[in-house]
Amino acid sequence: GAVVSQHPSWVICKSGTSVKIECRSLDFQATTMFWYRQFPKQSLMLMATSNEGSKATYEQGVEKDKFLINHASLTLSTLTVTSAHPEDSSFYICSARQGRVALNTEAFFGQGTRLTVV
């Protein structure tokens, strides 16, 4: 099946610094990618929808200036956590669909990135 790769798998950063997480679709083009955040023992929470060549669409309550999303190509979306604080520590997961987003298209998920802010 299609592969979505995230990098890094884990990262530890100091409070106040910024961290960039990459999400790549390895063998297909993804017009749309999605970013999720997951806290321990909780479900995935959709943060934003990343659209190639246009601005991301953020879910209610998610700070767009805090979580910068760039979808510069059909195979790469990046999430930058700016001025990270300990409460931003979480598991971040991206997903992508092949080509144009259709109602019954399977979504492929990356392996996730564990962010720890100290």
Add this chain to the structure above:
Amino acid sequence: LAKTTQPISMDSYEGQEVNITCSHNNIATNDYITWYQQFPSQGPRFIIQGYKTKVTNEVASLFIPADRKSSTLSLPRVSLSDTAVYYCLVGVVLTGGGNKLTFGTGTQLKVEL
């Protein structure tokens, strides 16, 4: 938005069949029902997807009644490695077309010897 409701947890033993039911009372006409499996510290993995009636693949079956207000994921003869969280998702149609997936609470399945 089509909200889903699942049991928080289920326990089973190796070799047994496990059925996890999900309620989605306000599912929209165009929504598909998709189930994902997630192991700790990993991204979700697609299991099965359906629109109505029954769908079967090499790992599971999905039963959807005519009113589509619920669905049941059936895992035949589970093993210890099936211990995971299972999510039922219903696609949410965006205004401009396409859809996004919203995760519910999921069901923690624990399989024992």
